[in-house]
Amino acid sequence: MSQQVVLCWLRRDLRLDDNAALYHALKSGFPVVPVFVFDTNILNDLTDKHDRRVTFIYEVIEELQTELIKHKSSLDVFHGTPAAAFNHWISKYKVHAVYTNRDYEPYATERDTSVAGHLKEKGVEFFSYKDQVILDRNEVLKDNGNPYTIFTPYSRQWNNRLTAFHLKQYPVKKYLNKLHHQSKISLPSLTQLGFKEGEKHFPSKSLKESLIRHYDKTRDFPAINGTSRLGIHLRFGTISIRKLMQHALEWNETYAKELVWREFYQMIIWHFPHVVTQSFKKEYDKIAWRNNEKEFERWCTGTTGYPIVDAGMRELNTTGYMHNRVRMITASFLTKHLLIDWRWGEAYFAEKLLDYDLAANNGGWQWAAGSGCDAAPYFRVFNPTLQMQKFDKDLQYVRKWVPEFESPDYPLPVVSHEEARKRALEVYSKALKHS
Ligand SMILES: Cc1cc2nc3c(=O)[nH]c(=O)nc-3n(C[C@H](O)[C@H](O)[C@H](O)COP(=O)(O)OP(=O)(O)OC[C@H]3O[C@@H](n4cnc5c(N)ncnc54)[C@H](O)[C@@H]3O)c2cc1C
CATH class of the missing domain: 1.10.579.10 (DNA Cyclobutane Dipyrimidine Photolyase, subunit A, domain 3)
Known part of the structure; x- marks a missing residue:
């Protein structure tokens, strides 16, 4: 435990490419340990023990692990509360800092404030990045500094603020040699997490160009396969919003607008958590x-x-x-x-x-x-x-x-x-x- 490392805490960004926090961690100069918490504060509230979303996350975590092993590294997965997870990791590694991507839900913001405070007491820095959306927090505000509450002016301002930089992808793959080398750490089994495997048929994460190009004409008819079904991938970050938005802006304006609705609601919950x-x-x-x-x-x-x-x-x-x-x-x-x-x-x-x-x-x-x-x-x-x-x-x-x-x-x-x-x-x- 002599070598200092940084942790990259994955949450709603379950991918190893174009990931802001992972990119910054890899560029920190310290070897990076990717970590993940199966958070009992969330899992304990799920009544269906075959919950398919848990199966989905579990499958993705297994895929990430396989990929990391190819780089002589390992994901370190903890089952418990985030507070207990960081106590565990701080005693296991010599942690210089924690890198993560922002989450705008009230539970997440409270959790992150508490974890960051706890880490600070131990002399560990906590860095968070924008990754889940193109423009966040105070990047799209009215002229008087207040958040928008009506979509149309919000989306107009969102478009005014957008630059090529916001859509630029993080070249994470180039730096994966900066991962901390260690042997594989076993994942807890689904049963140990208190779940059983749910039905595993999930929508594909491939971007269907011709479907998206026709989206404005097909999206309103439920009998047609006319929407992208990328919701679950955007939710857990198995696709990058920057990559998707870049294509959306080129392929179909109406589709891009739906992605802006997604950002609008993320910012509503951030600015108005009472909702x-x-x-x-x-x-x-x-x-x-x-x-x-x-x-x-x-x-x-x-x-x-x-x-x-x-x-x-x-x-x-x-x-x-x-x-x-x-x-x-x-x-x-x-x-x-x-x-x-x-x-x-x-x-x-x-x-x-x-x-x-x-x-x-x-x-x-x-x-x-x-x-x-x-x-x-x-x-x-x-x-x-x-x-x-x-x-x-x-x-x-x-x-x-x-x-x-x-x-x-x-x-x-x-x-x-x-x-x-x-x-x-x-x-x-x-x-x-x-x-
Ligand atoms: C009552 C109600 C509940 C909803 N609950 C959810 C939810 O829990 N999760 C969710 O992602 N969406 C929700 N939506 C928005 C929308 O219905 C879904 O995003 C969409 O049907 C998902 O299918 P798709 O991936 O094929 O979307 P597409 O039509 O292909 O759109 C692409 C992506 O844009 C985003 N998006 C599209 N429409 C909206 C919208 N109106 N608001 C916010 N984001 C949008 C989603 O991330 C979606 O995956 C809800 C809408 C209503 C009216």
């Missing part, structure tokens, strides 16, 4: 939600009697994916038609979505409920039947997921659209009038 538990517009927390548990159950199981809603929920329950258009319809249906608190739906999606991301999910739910920063006006209530006629005209998507549709086995609608719409408008306007 995790409260409505962005506080007056929306006065809504008298009905929160009927039986109706919630019908929504979860895809038996509301509204085929497009049911198809979406069944797709989610079966595959861990739901098309964006249908996410909007199902979320609107839960909050407006059933008057169930958006937090119930948000939590259900968080449990099921393979691409679950706190910032995007919270943003999407608050958008649908009307309570969000740049939400649809509350009086705009999606009509699920019209949505189906418009976006699934041939009923291809609905028939795939709801085969009993149009048969006597299919349930009657849980509420009538017109009555539910009227009720939603009354309840919302009552809450907002008194605010």
Whole structure:
């Protein structure tokens, strides 16, 4: 333990190329030990012990390990809390500094502040970098220095701020000879982590050029394979946003804009962490939600009697994916038609979505409920039947997921659209009038 090293703490950046923190660590002049924590603060909250996201991460960690071994190095993986992990690593290695990429979620920012403070007491520096987004924190602000809360001016300013430098990739591969050489450190098994292997069919991370080039024309139709399905890879950093954005800007403006929505919500959660538990517009927390548990159950199981809603929920329950258009319809249906608190739906999606991301999910739910920063006006209530006629005209998507549709086995609608719409408008306007 005579040699000083630096640690590169991987989290939502599970790749060895174009990785900001890894690049800076490799250029630090000290040998680099890549480390990863299977964080019990997060894992213990997952009720499904076959959680596919844990299987996904585990698979990626195994791939990273194989790659690192080729470089005579090893990933050092700890199962426990981050605090315990760093106590362990500090006693094991002579640690000069820790390098990591920033995460904007409230749990992560508190965790990092606490770890950085603890390391400082031990004389170890903590460096964090932007990697998950193209522009972060205070890089896109209004002229008065406040964060944007409306997407269109945010995205305009985002475009003004963007330079070629922001898209430049970090040439990490060139410096992998700076990794700390040591023999392989065994990973804890999935069973030791308290999980079993979930179904392993994950979307590919390859960039489909022709699909993205047609994205603006195909993205709204759930029966078409017209979106990139890169959500899980962006969530865990198995692809680089710089590389993706560079292609997106060249291939399809609408697609690039969706990636900017992702940055917008990341920055909303960073600047306004209260959105995790409260409505962005506080007056929306006065809504008298009905929160009927039986109706919630019908929504979860895809038996509301509204085929497009049911198809979406069944797709989610079966595959861990739901098309964006249908996410909007199902979320609107839960909050407006059933008057169930958006937090119930948000939590259900968080449990099921393979691409679950706190910032995007919270943003999407608050958008649908009307309570969000740049939400649809509350009086705009999606009509699920019209949505189906418009976006699934041939009923291809609905028939795939709801085969009993149009048969006597299919349930009657849980509420009538017109009555539910009227009720939603009354309840919302009552809450907002008194605010
Ligand atoms: C109620 C609701 C919940 C949502 N929950 C999530 C979530 O947990 N995780 C998540 O990544 N996205 C979420 N979204 C946004 C969007 O539905 C998904 O990003 C998209 O459907 C993922 O499929 P894709 O990878 O094929 O996306 P594509 O359409 O190919 O888009 C490419 C990428 O852009 C980003 N993106 C696209 N649309 C949005 C958006 N509106 N907001 C933020 N980022 C976006 C995603 O990273 C996505 O992978 C939610 C939307 C709604 C309405």
